[in-house]
Amino acid sequence: MSYLIVVAHPDDEVLGAGATIYKLTQAGKKVAVCILCGQAAARKFRPGDNELEKDTESCMKVLGVSKVFKGTFPNIKFNTVPHLDLVQFIENAIVESGATVVFTHHPADLNNDHLHASLACQAAVRLFQRRTDIKPLDELFYMEVPSATEWGLNAAINKFQPNTFFEVGKEAVDKKIEALSQYRGVMRDYPHPRSREVLEGLAAYRGGQSGCCYAESFECAFRRIVANV
Numbered sequence: 001m002s003y004l005i006v007v008a009h010p011d012d013e014v015l016g017a018g019a020t021i022y023k024l025t026q027a028g029k030k031v032a033v034c035i036l037c038g039q040a041a042a043r044k045f046r047p048g049d050n051e052l053e054k055d056t057e058s059c060m061k062v063l064g065v066s067k068v069f070k071g072t073f074p075n076i077k078f079n080t081v082p083h084l085d086l087v088q089f090i091e092n093a094i095v096e097s098g099a100t101v102v103f104t105h106h107p108a109d110l111n112n113d114h115l116h117a118s119l120a121c122q123a124a125v126r127l128f129q130r131r132t133d134i135k136p137l138d139e140l141f142y143m144e145v146p147s148a149t150e151w152g153l154n155a156a157i158n159k160f161q162p163n164t165f166f167e168v169g170k171e172a173v174d175k176k177i178e179a180l181s182q183y184r185g186v187m188r189d190y191p192h193p194r195s196r197e198v199l200e201g202l203a204a205y206r207g208g209q210s211g212c213c214y215a216e217s218f219e220c221a222f223r224r225i226v227a228n229v
Contacts, residue, residue, distance in 0.1 A: 001138065003031045004099035006090055006121045008078065008113035009040045010056050011183045015194065016143030017103050018063060018176030019168035019203065020216045025064030026172075032097035033060065034090060036078070036117055038070035047184045058182040062175060069093040078116035086120035091127050100135050106142040106160045106219060108152035114145065125222070141218040146193035146202060162217035165210035173203045173214050 003024055005013045013021070013033045021031050038056070040046060047055065060068055071089050073081050094102070104121040105114035121140075128134040141164060144150070149160050168176075177196050181187055190197040207215040 001029065001101055002097055002099045003029060003101045003103070004034060004093060004097045005031065006034045006093070006102060006104040006117060006124075007036070008105065008111065008117040009037050009075070010035050010052065010059070011040075011180060011186050012105070012114070012143075012145055014059060014063070014176060014180045014183075015145045015147075015199075016105070017216060017218075018179050019172035019214070020103075020166045021063045021065065022172045022175040022179075023166065023168050025066075030066050030097075031064070032067040032069065032093065032099065033065050034069040034071075034093040034097075036071040036073045036086065036089065036120075037075050037113060038072060040075055051184065055183045059179045062179040062182060067097060069096070073113075076112055078113040081116070083116075083120060083123075086116060087123045090121055090124035094124060094127055095134060098135060100138040101141070102137065102139070103141045103143055103218065105145065106149050106152070108154065108157040108159050109145065109149050110151035110153065111145075111148045114148055118142070122221075136224060137222065138224055139220060140222040141220055143216075143218055146198060150193070161219055162206070162209075164218045164220045165206060165212065165215040166218070167207065167210075167212035167215050168203065169214050173200055176203075 007013045105118040107118040125137045128136045152159050188194050203214040206217040
């Protein structure tokens with residue numbers, strides 16, 4: 001099984017699935033990350049280009065990520081990009097990574113780029129239906145990204161409803177925070193959602209909710225099981 005995390009910006013992969021990524025790579029699983037807007041040009045407190053590149057590399061090293069696909073789509077302007085361009089970039093990452101399990105943003109997320117990344121990813125994961133050389137998708141998960149997903153206030157759209165929980169343990173939570181800390185200017189003081197206290201608390205809550213020791217939660221949007229007859 002190979003995994004691909006599709007996100008809009010550098011740091012979304014850590015916020016949404018950092019502890020799970022670490023657990024998977026420690027178990028010998030192959031995990032790749034697709035970042036559609038690698039430059040994050042509109043980010044407040046953004047470091048220089050070379051610094052951000054180093055920050056991303058350091059983060060991936062902490063988590064054990066095998067490969068990063070980095071796009072140059074405009075920050076907080078994904079709505080101005082042809083949908084097909086986003087879809088094809090993600091499709092290429094799926095092909096090169098050989099992923100059969102994909103994680104991405106929830107479509108009710110407040111952030112404009114997160115929304116369009118999710119919509120494009122939903123289209124891209126169907127690639128196996130058009131190409132017989134592509135491994136079929138096994139699972140598609142939506143992530144919760146603290147400071148964004150909980151602000152999906154549009155009551156007309158179904159909000160994030162976790163139904164799958166990955167037990168990660170305290171070590172993986174610590175690694176998640178260590179990885180996020182590699183991105184200069186991203187973490188904040190408590191009670192901001194991107195503070196150590198909130199990230200630890202959310203993992204403890206999701207663990208308690210699902211009866212395990214610290215967890216990251218996801219909403220499974222698609223699962224394919226082939227029965228052994």
